[in-house]
Amino acid sequence: MTIARTQLVSPDITSYYHCVSRCVRRSFLCGDDPFTGISYEHRRHWVEQRILALAKIYCIDICAYAVMSNHYHLVVHVNRAKALQLSEREVIARWGQEHQFPPLIQSYLTGQLSASEYPACMKLIAIWRERLYSLSWLMKELNYHIALRANQEDQCRGHFWEGRFKSQALLDEKALLAAMAYTDLNPVRANIAETPETSEYTSFKRRFDALENNQETPSGLLPFIGNRSQQQTSGVPFRLIDYIEWVDWIGRQMREGKPGYIDHKHPRIISRLSLNQMDSLGLYSRLEKERGLWIGPKQRLQHVKSLLNRQRLHGITI
Incomplete structure (x- = not known):
């Protein structure tokens, strides 16, 4: 049964969400369509620029994004206080x-x-x-703009996206970390990029390129602020260098097909979040296979079930 968006997205429960929108047609949103031989690679730029433009208007911060051939991922922070x-x-x-x-x-x-x-x-x-600060309005304006341009280019009418966007509520920092890494590593997982820093149209590459230009946080993306004890409280609650090391470690496990291998350089973020590598890799893998609408520890899932007055909750326990 369809769940109301007001229950799926509630700043009272959590301010972090992982969203996915998928193209409904056989023809690609972006990239090269093997059926027609037509390249839609330029549309990746449309999506990325639209995401960054709307981030400057809406009070919804962009933590991570990845624009793929027939879908895109967003990890966002709904900043109601702002x-x-x-x-x-x-x-x-x-x-x-x-x-x-x-x-x-x-x-x-x-x-x-x-x-x-x-x-x-x-x-x-x-x-x-x-x-x-409405996630539904942000996604509506993002998808409408892209659908309009694509329909004009294709000289056709009709739906461009598969119904409404899919969302997952991220109930704690562990879920946020897994969703961001999953998003940033999508091109590597799809074998269209060898490394995260060469993955075009992703937040990871945008952040990496900014670092090479001595710019810590690129325009349109939520900054990394490390521990919340720092004076700055609005930002991704990890250190950027820890996140880069973590994504690199996770990515190597995925590419080499050795989930049991642990690098000698352990990301410091793991110990701070009381996670070990195997638990984290397991959670990352579950995000690929399971489509839970809420992701978090058992206690947080029970709290959400109580708030929403639901007997069952389609969630992923971490």
Whole structure:
């Protein structure tokens, strides 16, 4: 039975989510279509640039992404606190980057709003504020834009995406780490890239290229901030160097087909999260095989089941 999106995505439960949207056609979203011989590789750039552009408008931070041949992955942080701190004019400015203003808002901006119009104006701004941290609205505007451009290029009509996007709620840091690594290693897993840093149109390559240019966090991506005890509290709760080492280790296990092999350089993030390599590799593998809607420890899954008043929960226990 279909589960309401309001239950699948709730900032009260967790602010981190792994999302996937898949193309419905046989023809590819990106890459080379072996059936027609046509290359759609340029569409990867469309998707990546659209993700980064919307990240500057919405209060939804991008932790990781990967644009594949017929689907893409996103790991996001829903930053409701940031949206609630915006002033009315900041909300209008963000929403106006992608949408036209109705006369009511035009009057507000020019100082010509009457007293009787003020409540309706504030109600509209409140709606926009909620949309700025709505994962459904972000995915809708991302997918609509790409579908429109692709349909125009293909000179056809109809659905471009498979129904609504799929999402998994990431209930703790272990689940977040696994989902980010799974996303960043998708091209390696699909044998279209040899290493994460050569995987085109991924957040890992974008972060790696930024480091080579002495830039720690590239535009549009959520920064790594290490321990939450640091002064900066908004960011991925790992150290970037630890994450790079961890993705490299996981990737080598996958490519060489030796899940039992442990490198002599253990990622420091493992000990900080009280994980061992085999447990982490097992969780990563389960993300490939199982499609749980919630991912987290047993206690957190029980808490979610209680909050949603559900008898069963399609989750992955870690």
